[in-house]
Amino acid sequence: MNTVKRHFYIIQRLLSFAIVWSAFFGVFLAPLFAQTGDVYLDMTLEELFDVEIITSASKKPEDRFEAPLSVTIIKREEIINAGITSIPEALRLAPGMIVREQTPGNYDIHIRGFDAATTNFMLPLPTNSIILVMIDNRIMYNYFAGGTFWETLPIAIHDIDRIEVIRGPASALYGPNAAAGVINIITREFVKIGLTSHVGVKLGIHDFKRSNASLYYRWNQKLGMGVSANYLYQDRRDNHYYMWQEKSYRPADSLTTLQLLGIDHKGRPVHSYAKVGVLPEYPATRSLDQFGATARLDWSFAQQSQVALAAGIQNSRALKSYYNNFSTPLSDYESESTFLDIQMNMNRLFAHLSVINGNHENNYHWLDYDFNILDAAIEYDFMWKEISFLPGLSYRRATYSGPLLSDQPRNAMMPLPSGQDRIIDSYAFSSLIDYRPVPSLRFIGGFRVDQYNLLDELSLTYETAATWRLNKNNLLRAVYSKANRAPFMLDSYIGKGITLLAYLEDFYGGIPAELRFFRNQNIDYLTNKTIELGWRFHFAESMDLDVEVFDAHLDDLIVLTSLGWGIDSTRYAFPVAFQDMAFNNTQLFMTRQNGLAVSFEANPSELFNIRLYGMMQKSFNDYDRQDVRKAIEQDLLNQDIYYTAIQLDSLVEEHVAINPESTPSVFGGMVLQISPVQRLSFNFTAYALSLQSFEGIDVNENYKVELDPFINFNCAINYRPDDHFTLFLNGRNLFGPTREYAFTDTIDKRLLLGFSYQY
Numbered sequence: 001m002n003t004v005k006r007h008f009y010i011i012q013r014l015l016s017f018a019i020v021w022s023a024f025f026g027v028f029l030a031p032l033f034a035q036t037g038d039v040y041l042d043m044t045l046e047e048l049f050d051v052e053i054i055t056s057a058s059k060k061p062e063d064r065f066e067a068p069l070s071v072t073i074i075k076r077e078e079i080i081n082a083g084i085t086s087i088p089e090a091l092r093l094a095p096g097m098i099v100r101e102q103t104p105g106n107y108d109i110h111i112r113g114f115d116a117a118t119t120n121f122m123l124p125l126p127t128n129s130i131i132l133v134m135i136d137n138r139i140m141y142n143y144f145a146g147g148t149f150w151e152t153l154p155i156a157i158h159d160i161d162r163i164e165v166i167r168g169p170a171s172a173l174y175g176p177n178a179a180a181g182v183i184n185i186i187t188r189e190f191v192k193i194g195l196t197s198h199v200g201v202k203l204g205i206h207d208f209k210r211s212n213a214s215l216y217y218r219w220n221q222k223l224g225m226g227v228s229a230n231y232l233y234q235d236r237r238d239n240h241y242y243m244w245q246e247k248s249y250r251p252a253d254s255l256t257t258l259q260l261l262g263i264d265h266k267g268r269p270v271h272s273y274a275k276v277g278v279l280p281e282y283p284a285t286r287s288l289d290q291f292g293a294t295a296r297l298d299w300s301f302a303q304q305s306q307v308a309l310a311a312g313i314q315n316s317r318a319l320k321s322y323y324n325n326f327s328t329p330l331s332d333y334e335s336e337s338t339f340l341d342i343q344m345n346m347n348r349l350f351a352h353l354s355v356i357n358g359n360h361e362n363n364y365h366w367l368d369y370d371f372n373i374l375d376a377a378i379e380y381d382f383m384w385k386e387i388s389f390l391p392g393l394s395y396r397r398a399t400y401s402g403p404l405l406s407d408q409p410r411n412a413m414m415p416l417p418s419g420q421d422r423i424i425d426s427y428a429f430s431s432l433i434d435y436r437p438v439p440s441l442r443f444i445g446g447f448r449v450d451q452y453n454l455l456d457e458l459s460l461t462y463e464t465a466a467t468w469r470l471n472k473n474n475l476l477r478a479v480y481s482k483a484n485r486a487p488f489m490l491d492s493y494i495g496k497g498i499t500l501l502a503y504l505e506d507f508y509g510g511i512p513a514e515l516r517f518f519r520n521q522n523i524d525y526l527t528n529k530t531i532e533l534g535w536r537f538h539f540a541e542s543m544d545l546d547v548e549v550f551d552a553h554l555d556d557l558i559v560l561t562s563l564g565w566g567i568d569s570t571r572y573a574f575p576v577a578f579q580d581m582a583f584n585n586t587q588l589f590m591t592r593q594n595g596l597a598v599s600f601e602a603n604p605s606e607l608f609n610i611r612l613y614g615m616m617q618k619s620f621n622d623y624d625r626q627d628v629r630k631a632i633e634q635d636l637l638n639q640d641i642y643y644t645a646i647q648l649d650s651l652v653e654e655h656v657a658i659n660p661e662s663t664p665s666v667f668g669g670m671v672l673q674i675s676p677v678q679r680l681s682f683n684f685t686a687y688a689l690s691l692q693s694f695e696g697i698d699v700n701e702n703y704k705v706e707l708d709p710f711i712n713f714n715c716a717i718n719y720r721p722d723d724h725f726t727l728f729l730n731g732r733n734l735f736g737p738t739r740e741y742a743f744t745d746t747i748d749k750r751l752l753l754g755f756s757y758q759y
Helices: 002-029 045-049 076-081 087-093 489-493 625-638 645-656
Strands: 070-075 097-103 106-111 131-135 160-167 181-187 194-204 208-218 223-235 240-243 248-251 260-263 269-272 286-302 305-321 330-346 349-362 369-380 382-384 387-401 422-438 441-452 459-471 474-484 498-506 509-518 527-540 543-555 558-568 576-585 589-605 608-623 666-677 680-689 692-697 702-707 710-719 725-732 750-758
Touching (some): 070 076, 070 087, 076 087, 076 160, 076 710, 087 097, 087 160, 087 666, 087 680, 097 305, 097 680, 106 305, 208 750, 387 489, 422 489, 625 645
Parallel strands (some): 131 181, 509 576
Antiparallel strands (some): 097 106, 160 181, 194 208, 194 750, 223 286, 240 248, 260 269, 260 498, 305 330, 330 349, 382 387, 422 441, 441 459, 474 527, 498 509, 527 543, 543 589, 589 608, 608 666, 666 680, 710 725, 725 750
16 A cells, blocks of 8 residues: 555656646746747758757657757767777766776766765775666666676777767666666668778777777668677786785785685685785786677668667676775676677567677686576557657566575685576566647656566656757756666675685784675665756857756665674684675665756867866765664664763764765866868867765775876877878877776876778
């Protein structure tokens, strides 16, 4: 009954929001910007040619100016002119994006923020789990512990037509894990009859090598096929690693690790100092080694009916901050995978089937796993007068197998257990309604219901938006949405009784302890609720302004909690302290963020283009002071400590004053394109982050570090002697060296030379 009431309350909130917003438009703003009829009839031919088409905001092609959500298009030409070397780096060209380079070529990426709540609360898992990344609507997501491994994308810059970035919850459109937004990478379409070919090479200091090639042949308007391949290699500036125990950077050959404690067949302690931080097969100077190849077939078998078939492979090795291996926050990570993707669009029917198969290996081999992910979806777009109704059904099956997911009892000195298949199934129904009562007014509402094999309750996400096209130069919009994160393997299936025996307190001695991890399948999954208002203004023939304000609430946060501790004197020949742990929700607080983002673009002539964008935000934790007091009182009782009421109030106040600071309060960038002559262009880009504060968690203690504000400034010179050939001279991070992410590498200046040929 409570669930029914809650859903009625949600519907009531949505209707109230739509009514208030409509009344505000109708009473106060409509008389100021009176507009009747179709705004496109008032546009000049040049303005119509300049209309940017986007598909991700409402799952169908539309004018970006009309999009109901906060959305940015990063175009292929813009990426190439800026000298961008990878897809993650290209995201620095979009407002509201936090893009930090951990090691050369490996990035930490967030939309708007929430990094402290979703990752930084436990630095060993610093991968953003609430952004959904897609390639042509094919989901690229890791369900082991969440997030996207950018080095595993099988495509590269030269394969891309554009990148569409949606800021804000979008699970009602694309399913779970789009809680902070969506990044949809759209690959190129080839319309030229005959052969289209491309080859490109770029080389630079610190052994930077990038190469790519593609061939596509179109027999006629109906049939075409092609292949593409890419390779990227980057070295580090040096071979130093941050060492947890020494709290400093040390060369790879001087790293030590946690002293592991094992038990022999007679129950006696055995010590091990295996170097899990660095292994011989992973060179300490290598940062990224990435290869990908794809093939595709496009067939238009009837009018408004197409089939696209794609397949590909990737192999990658990356050194990045992921998983705590007890020696250094940096871990080597290797991945191999293949994919098959089939998409069909027949009139208004859309069907999609995708399979990804592969394995991931980490130098801390307890975290290795194999995986197989199946995604299937079908949608149909019904049209009736001014209403578009898009219902859909989808199914996902994620299968993972690895030592950490096995039920076999073991400790750190035992051989790794064999894999055990773990499965997360989900079925979903979604619906999207798009209604235009008049040409200038638009309402969009959508919802999605997911059923997981792990949970009894249904998972509901929703979205509602309204836009008012006041005239051809002004559009106001409002959005209210809720999105959530899906179950993961790590918290749902972590094996029973995993033991890690280690000496704690003193790195080279001290108390032997057993850390035991247990699964928890009764978790409420992290939820983001956001209210957003936006204004788009085309105030001159070549000037555009986009403003958005938002207030977001992140609830049902998941943390690694203690289930209890004690001393075990029976299982071993000596006393061992034990700690039982599991992933669980914290009810003590929710995280809130509000912010303002502005983007301005001016194109006064073909010779000059400038774009400025930035965001200011404030993140803070909303604490339930009563729950905090109860938690502290219970903790004090467990330790036989007693405080006076005044002392307890002071302790509560000190606790609730802690707010996340790893999301910079100000961040943004600039793009300046100058073309003094027809075939020569100069491109300048800058990307800046204000002060950041990070916390890391090791086995024994916490670490905190502050990073100074930095500016990543780049210059790219492109010369095209003819219509096919292009020469590049590219300077990256010219104000460097800089450190962009805690406990990782210093990113140095880079000088790159290259060429591309296309026919």
